[in-house]
Amino acid sequence: MSPHFLMCPPDHYGIEYEINPWMDRARQSDHTEAVRQWEALRRLLETCGATVSCMAPVAGLPDLVFTANAALIHVRTAILSRFRHPQRRGEEPHYAAWLADHGFRIVRPNAPGAFEGAGDALFCGETLFAGYRIRSDIATHQEIAGILQCRVIPLELVDPRFYHLDTCFCPLAPGKAIWYPAAFDTYGQKALRDQIGDLIPVNEDEALRFACNAVVLGDRVIANTGCPELRRQLERRGFTLYETPLDEFVKAGGSAKCLTLRLDEDE
Amino acid sequence: MTNPSPAARPCIGTCVEDVEVRGHIIDSLILPKILDSIGAGGGTFRIKEITIGQTPADPSYALIEVRADDEDTLQRILGRIADHGAVPTATHDCRLGIADIAGTFPEDFYSTTNQRTEIRLGGKWIAVQAQEMDCGILADPVGRTARCIPMTEVRSGDPIVLGHAGVRVFPEQRSRRHESFEFMASEVSTEKPKQVAIRQIARELRANREAGHRTAVVAGPAVVHTGSSEFLQYLVREGYVHLLLAGNALAAHDIEAALFGTSLGVRLESGGPVEGGHAHHLRAINRIRRAGSLRNAVETGVLASGILCDCVRHGVDFVLAGSIRDDGPLPDVITDVLEAQRVMREKLRDVTFCLMIATTLHSVAVGNLLPAWVRVVCADINPSTAIKLADRGSFQTVGLVTDVAPFLRALVEELAVMDSVGWPSQAVISQQSRL
Numbered sequence: 001m002s003p004h005f006l007m008c009p010p011d012h013y014g015i016e017y018e019i020n021p022w023m024d025r026a027r028q029s030d031h032t033e034a035v036r037q038w039e040a041l042r043r044l045l046e047t048c049g050a051t052v053s054c055m056a057p058v059a060g061l062p063d064l065v066f067t068a069n070a071a072l073i074h075v076r077t078a079i080l081s082r083f084r085h086p087q088r089r090g091e092e093p094h095y096a097a098w099l100a101d102h103g104f105r106i107v108r109p110n111a112p113g114a115f116e117g118a119g120d121a122l123f124c125g126e127t128l129f130a131g132y133r134i135r136s137d138i139a140t141h142q143e144i145a146g147i148l149q150c151r152v153i154p155l156e157l158v159d160p161r162f163y164h165l166d167t168c169f170c171p172l173a174p175g176k177a178i179w180y181p182a183a184f185d186t187y188g189q190k191a192l193r194d195q196i197g198d199l200i201p202v203n204e205d206e207a208l209r210f211a212c213n214a215v216v217l218g219d220r221v222i223a224n225t226g227c228p229e230l231r232r233q234l235e236r237r238g239f240t241l242y243e244t245p246l247d248e249f250v251k252a253g254g255s256a257k258c259l260t261l262r263l264d265e266d267e
Numbered sequence: 268m269t270n271p272s273p274a275a276r277p278c279i280g281t282c283v284e285d286v287e288v289r290g291h292i293i294d295s296l297i298l299p300k301i302l303d304s305i306g307a308g309g310g311t312f313r314i315k316e317i318t319i320g321q322t323p324a325d326p327s328y329a330l331i332e333v334r335a336d337d338e339d340t341l342q343r344i345l346g347r348i349a350d351h352g353a354v355p356t357a358t359h360d361c362r363l364g365i366a367d368i369a370g371t372f373p374e375d376f377y378s379t380t381n382q383r384t385e386i387r388l389g390g391k392w393i394a395v396q397a398q399e400m401d402c403g404i405l406a407d408p409v410g411r412t413a414r415c416i417p418m419t420e421v422r423s424g425d426p427i428v429l430g431h432a433g434v435r436v437f438p439e440q441r442s443r444r445h446e447s448f449e450f451m452a453s454e455v456s457t458e459k460p461k462q463v464a465i466r467q468i469a470r471e472l473r474a475n476r477e478a479g480h481r482t483a484v485v486a487g488p489a490v491v492h493t494g495s496s497e498f499l500q501y502l503v504r505e506g507y508v509h510l511l512l513a514g515n516a517l518a519a520h521d522i523e524a525a526l527f528g529t530s531l532g533v534r535l536e537s538g539g540p541v542e543g544g545h546a547h548h549l550r551a552i553n554r555i556r557r558a559g560s561l562r563n564a565v566e567t568g569v570l571a572s573g574i575l576c577d578c579v580r581h582g583v584d585f586v587l588a589g590s591i592r593d594d595g596p597l598p599d600v601i602t603d604v605l606e607a608q609r610v611m612r613e614k615l616r617d618v619t620f621c622l623m624i625a626t627t628l629h630s631v632a633v634g635n636l637l638p639a640w641v642r643v644v645c646a647d648i649n650p651s652t653a654i655k656l657a658d659r660g661s662f663q664t665v666g667l668v669t670d671v672a673p674f675l676r677a678l679v680e681e682l683a684v685m686d687s688v689g690w691p692s693q694a695v696i697s698q699q700s701r702l
Contacts, residue, residue, distance in 0.1 A: 126323070138297075138352040142290035142326070151323045153295040154352070187296040195294065 003050040003217055006067045006098070006261040010038045011057040013065045015252055019085045021161050022253035034248035038065070041222070041256060044244050048217045053263070055098045061091050066254045067261040068166060069119040070095035071104075072128075074148050078104040079121075084114040084135050102263075107147060113137030115144075118261055119164035124196060125174030128152045131165030153195060155188035162207070166257045170212045172221070172239065176200075178214065178230065180207035200233045210246070210255035215262075224255045280311055280334030282341040284392070285435070288353040289328045293319060298329055301348045308344040310335040330356070338391070361386040361433030363406055366425040372418060376403045377428040379415050380436060381639040381660055386413050387433040397616070398638035400660050404428040417612075419605055439639045439663060462677065464667055468644050469681035471620060472507050480619040483510040485633045486574075487626030489648075489671050491520040491530050496574050498675035499624075503577045505686065510614055511578055511585040512633055513626070515552075515593040515600045518561070518575050518585075522597075523551040525573035552595035561599045586611050588629065612636050620644075623664075625671040627652045634661035646674045 013034055015025050042052050058064055069088070071078040078099040083089045100106050109115055113136075120136040121144065122129050128150055130141040134157045145152035155165065159182060162168035168183030169192075176198040181189050192199060202211040206227040214223035221234055225243040234241045246255045292298040305312045316330040331353065335341035345355065364373035381400040385392040388408055395404055396414035405416040406426050413428070421427070428434060475482050490499055502508045520530045528535060532544025541547070558564035565571075565579040578585050588607035589600040601607040615621075615636050623630040623645040630645055634656045637643065643664045645653040653666025667674065 133350060138290075138350070139354075142352055145290055145324075145326055149324050151291050151294070153291055154297055155295070156300075156351070185300075187300040191294065191296045 001264065003045075004263040005045060005050055005052050005215075006055060006070065006263055007038075007042060007052055007259060008055045008064050008067050009057050010034045010065045012059050012062055013038075013057075013249075013252075014062045016062045017087045019087055020163050020253040022251060024251075027251060029248040029251045037244070037246050037248050038259065040244050041246065041259060044222055044242060045215065045217075045260070048220050048222070048242070050217060052260075053102070055094065058090075058094055061088075061094070063088055063252065064091050064094060065249070066119075066252075066258040067095070068254075068258045069117045069164075070261050071099060071117045072115075072121045072144065073104070073118065073261065073263055074123075074150075076104055077107055077148070079107045079109060079115070079117070079144055079147065081117040081119075082109070082113075082115050082140075084116065109140045109143050109147075111137070111139035111143040113139050115140035116164060119166050119258065122165055122169060122171055124171035124177055126150060127195060129165065129169065129171070129192070129195075130154050131157045131169070133157055134160060134163040153191055155191065156185045157183055157188075158185045159183045162212075163253065164258070166213055167210065167253070168207065168212050170214045170216065170221075170257065172200075172216055172237075176237070178202060178212050178233075180204070180212055183207070198237070200230075200237070202227070202230050202233075206230050210250055213255035213257040214241075215256045215260055222256050224250065280336045280341075282336070282338045282392075283332060283334045283437075284341060284345055285315070285330060285332055285356045286345065286348065286353040287328065287330050287356050288351070290326050290352060291320070292327050292329065292352075297351055298327075301331070301351050301353045304348050304351065305331075305333055305344055308335075308347055309340050310344045357387055357433060357435065359433055360388055360390065361404075361406070362429040363408065363426040364429040366421045366423055366427050369423045370419055370421055372403045372421060372427050373429060375429045377430060377434055378402075379404060381637065382439060383437040383638070383640065385435050385437075386428055387435075388413070392435070397612075399612070399636055401635065404434075417608075420609075461667065461669055461674075464665075465674065465677045466681050468622070468667075469678055469685060471642065471644075472502075472622070472678075473682060473685055475620040476507055481509040481617050482507060482620045482622065483512060483615060483618045483633070484508045485512045485621065485623040485626060485629050486517050487513070487624065487629065487671075488516040488520045488530075489625035490517060490574070490675070491524055493670070493672040494535050495672045495675045496521060496524060498679040499574050500577045501679050501682075503574065503581055503583050505682070506581075507682065508583055510618060511574070511583060512611060512615075512629060513585070513587055514629055515587060515589055515596040517626075518587050518597050518599070519548050519552050519595065521573045521575050522555060522564075522570060523548045525570055525576060526551050526554065549594055552597055556595065556598050559598060561597065584614055586614055588632070590628070608632070608636070622646070623652075623656075624675070627655065631655055631659055634659060634664065637661065639663050646671065 015023050015028050045052055069081055071080045080096055116135045120131040130152050132138040132154050138154045141152050141154045162183035168180040170178040177196050178200045180202050206229055209226040210224045211227040211230045214221045219239050221239050222242045224246040231241040311334050313332040314329055315332050318328040320327045366373055379402045384395040388411055393411055393413050399415045402415040402417050404413050406413045406428055524530050524535055527547040529541050529544050529547050532541055532547050534541050555564045558569045561575050562579050565576050570576050587600040589596050589602040621641055621643045625647055630652055645664050646667045646669055648670050650668045653664055656664040
């Protein structure tokens with residue numbers, strides 16, 4: 001069965017508000033270029049053997065394009081996001097509707113606070129690694145552990161530029177992941193080192209190119225351009241890095257991973 | 268990263284909150300992070316309960332007591348650790364009900380213990396004053412105060428705490444008692460090395476006096492029967508006793524001894540009966556009644572010696588509580604039991620050490636009124652007295668099974684050595700020993 005992703009075309013994408021250090025309304029994205037980059041990513045995924053489903057873009061919801069934040073998908077369960085910032089809360093019903101229409105069991109966490117889906121919750125093997133403080137709250141992660149009956153390791157994110165876990169951590173395979181250590185506090189760094197045997201660090205320059213915001217398809221890794229050191233590290237381990245330009249989305253604080261939601265996670 | 272110093276510090280500070288955290292708090296290092304945050308924020312902690320998950324999917328759980336010296340520091344710490352998932356266990360104020368009938372609590376009232384207690388009002392924890400077992404809690408939501416209130420004192424319209432929510436109790440730490448009574452634990456035994464125990468009690472009494480704290484003595488008439496009055500008088504004269512609690516009998520026998528040299532008609536010096544002696548105690552009571560009060564009797568020279576006389580002369584407060592079988596009674600005896608209890612409660616308020624000697628009913632009555640942090644030593648030939656005290660909730664009682672005379676003699680000897688005043692003289696001891 002081929003990997004299956006949810007994407008949302010960037011018809012209404014743009015920098016309309018500022019909710020992270022990347023966003024600057026004075027530095028608008030080039031719409032034509034954004035569409036071209038998004039299409040290129042989609043084609044690359046399909047070339048790599050993935051199936052891509054698309055949800056309808058909605059005017060006034062520029063960040064709907066970042067489908068990774070729709071929910072955390074586990075088998076056929078979707079734990080829906082509750083966004084920290086009101087600017088993105090309008091996306092929630094659209095994600096919920098699409099996922100419900102496509103057969104997912106919808107779960108809304110009861111815990112108070114925010115949770116931003118696969119942007120802050122990533123499985124590496126059987127363990128769910130969960131970023132908290134900037135966009136998601138730890139209470140939701142603790143509730144998810146109970147819902148999914150799995151081990152959840154909360155990791156505090158301390159650098160606002162890396163506001164979601166998927167901007168500084170990317171599982172490649174059980175026991176193997178890419179990370180940008182300075183995005184975590186010392187406890188999180190130690191917990192990750194304790195739990196994951198092979199952690200591939202990326203330097204600050206490549207982290208700022210969103211090297212960690214990569215899509216993994218077996219031994220193929222898709223990321224933004226400009227990450228030569230990551231390429232070397234991955235090739236040494238038998239992975240191939242496919243680079244595709246995504247700078248128009250980096251302007252909003254997102255890249256390959258943010259633009260996709262894996263729907264067949266851990267099936 | 269993990270600074271061991273906060274963990275090594277004892278849990279101290281007057282402002283306190285229990286927090287709980289659950290999840291995979293060990294592998295993720297969330298628990299050490301929380302504990303370190305408490306220390307870094309200027310607080311201390313004690314892990315009251317911890318459950319570690321057995322399988323990788325099982326969450327762990329920790330209940331943590333957080334303390335700080337002031338409320339602001341505590342709130343800062345709580346805010347910081349809340350971000351890591353540690354949340355207060357109590358999030359609701361206590362529930363209040365209005366007393367609808369005077370002298371009764373509303374149904375479902377919170378029944379107090381003698382342990383330190385706090386209630387949550389307006390989001391803040393408030394210490395309950397006048398801690399006493401078997402009472403209710405009267406709350407003042409406006410003035411943010413609370414105190415224990417006995418059932419009989421409830422007035423219609425009083426706001427009374429209901430249920431257990433928003434109430435927390437701090438059991439007295441055993442270790443605090445171990446500082447002075449480690450060797451005795453709190454059990455009653457006839458086999459304990461008494462001399463060592465008595466020396467410890469003497470030290471405690473002396474420390475209490477030196478610290479300017481108040482000591483109460485609860486005494487039964489056996490103190491007089493056994494010829495031990497002199498020893499108790501020593502304690503009174505030397506400032507070791509600040510409050511004497513007894514019944515009509517102790518006072519009547521003390522006065523009989525002072526006026527006639529007998530106790531229930533038996534000559535204290537020789538142990539032999541005296542003709543007409545059976546009426547001595549009633550004549551003694553009558554003489555004091557004629558004087559109007561014990562104080563008048565002392566001031567007019569009617570009563571010139573004895574325990575009560577020394578109490579009057581040395582300004583030591585006394586409460587004589589009556590019972591249905593009393594002869595007389597003496598004019599100072601409070602015959603209304605509720606009034607007696609009220610007066611005892613009031614006078615016991617600042618007492619920090621209580622010595623109970625040879626009386627069951629008065630010891631239990633006083634024990635019921637004392638908060639758990641008041642140190643209680645019960646010396647009685649009958650082991651059941653200390654057992655009864657403990658059974659009725661005065662768990663802090665240290666029991667010493669001993670005859671009253673050797674106990675008080677040894678206690679006074681220890682104190683005398685400590686005071687280095689050379690009292691009692693060998694002659695006095697020899698004289699007392701013959702009795």
